[in-house]
Amino acid sequence: MSNHETAWPKELRVSPDRRMLTVRFNDGRSYEIEAELLRVRSPSAEVQGHAPGQRVTVGGKSEVTISKVLPVGNYAVRLVFDDSHDTGIFTWAFLSEMGEAKEERWAEYIAELADKGMSRIF
Template sequence: MTGSKQSAPAPVPVSFTVHKQSCKLEVAFDDGAVFSLPFELMRVYSPSAEVSGHGPGQEVLQTGKRNVEMAALEPVGNYAVKPTFSDGHVSGIYTWAYLYKLGRDQEAMWEDYLKRLEAAGHTREGGRDLPMTAKNAGGHGCA
């Protein structure tokens, strides 16, 4: 035996609940973690090449996604789900590990997104506006 260390398997979702009114996807994992993921966060951090590019530095800043809704959620094998968003975005495949990362790191990811929007002079509604901060961003999800 080589002494290589096996990593523990990633947590697996045991349930999904789409909350249309609050615009959030609740995902419960087999390790007991439960995350409430705003549709907007999922959309702006889509793992699709259209959003994340094909490598570091190729990300495309998503604007105007504050009121995006989830029209459908389909399973992809036994490893992921594929949401359809109300703005027509359908190409992101969210693996169990990526969903877990979104839930675990959502606060930092949200702050990073708001900073990038502000630096680009954009608002969550899509237009250019006054500089934004987490304080005046109005919270997560639909307005």
């Protein structure tokens, strides 16, 4: 079983400017994940699609913030963003993987934007 599958957060904290989510896990790992990255890689069907290859590239979110963090059972949170996106269920495993692979996910996102002639700026 991977660290992601057994991840259990002991703290979730939104920064004062609402642009960063800090996740601290019970095994000592801690990650700061930008609201923008969480928004553009949201696990929602709106972003990921309903089948492989349907993921949508979302641009113009450099200023997005986290408005609310709502619990979903004991396995996830629903993040509500100030652009009204609120359909993603962010499991502990998803947050663990996103934190660990943050640099790689950023690079993929920036490359996708460039390939599609899109920008982080709205």
